[in-house]
Amino acid sequence: MGDDTSLNPRHNKAEVFARLRDAHAREVTEDYVEMIGDLIAEEGEARSVALAERFGVTAATVNNTIKRLERDGYVTSRPYRSIFLTEKGETLAKKCRERHRIVYNFLVSIGVDPAVAEFDAEGIEHHVSEETLRVFDSRLK
């Protein structure tokens, strides 16, 4: 606040878009830790090949992404071995899973077809603030 653009609220959109760009930067990370968590729960371990199949990307792309997640402290991995979540990754995965659940259930509760809700929730979940999430959740009670 205090800059010239804040005088007119109609023109003060830059912050909104800056936060939007931040959200984008986090999306792939969130989707990966969530999926790695799912794979460990469902299949006992998270392998590159399973991530590639579920995201619909190549193994090379998965490899790149896992390196970045490792660099950023969300996962650990050793060459030719499966992938593990760190504490940090585990925490994020849990938060994302819960958020996904709330968004999905909310959409279904207002009458969206479950298949469509699954689709939309995957995109929407990354852009729902804590406050909006609480409103969604309160509507499920």
Place this chain on the structure above:
Amino acid sequence: MGDDTSLNPRHNKAEVFARLRDAHAREVTEDYVEMIGDLIAEEGEARSVALAERFGVTAATVNNTIKRLERDGYVTSRPYRSIFLTEKGETLAKKCRERHRIVYNFLVSIGVDPAVAEFDAEGIEHHVSEETLRVFDSRLK
């Protein structure tokens, strides 16, 4: 359908993520045509400097994006002059503005603070399917 992954619905997520990636590719385009439309409506013309200020990016970034929008047929522009929407751009802008309005009004209607709703709508609008949008809209009646 018909591929091996479709046998187990839990594992058939690739299509969801492919559509999510498509949505991302369209987001910047949608935000720009919407903003260009707003600027023309509010100020009579859309200049690079105004786009840069409202999105919170540099003039160089705006320039790059406008070139891409021009390549893709959404806008026309001549060097050192203001930017115009084509028919195609106009149509998209109108659709986006309407979608934004519905998402925003829906969030406010369920109790989200207007400032938060403005924030969240900017991210959510790109990930709401036609069907979910209709459900949102029907709830506003």
Place this chain on the structure above:
DNA sequence: ATAGCAATTTAGCCTTGACTAACTTTAAAA
């Protein structure tokens, strides 16, 4: 024990969308 296949990694390429720095054009003030 090893041959061969599946999984993983590496290398190199592309586009998008961001940046800075330097340059050019336009338009307004002196």
Place this chain on the structure above:
DNA sequence: TTTTAAAGTTAGTCAAGGCTAAATTGCTAT
């Protein structure tokens, strides 16, 4: 009319997130 500031453009860089092709590793069945 000239100077100068604002606006726009260009060039070069970077990271993310895709891809293909080729090399390497690990596992399994013979």
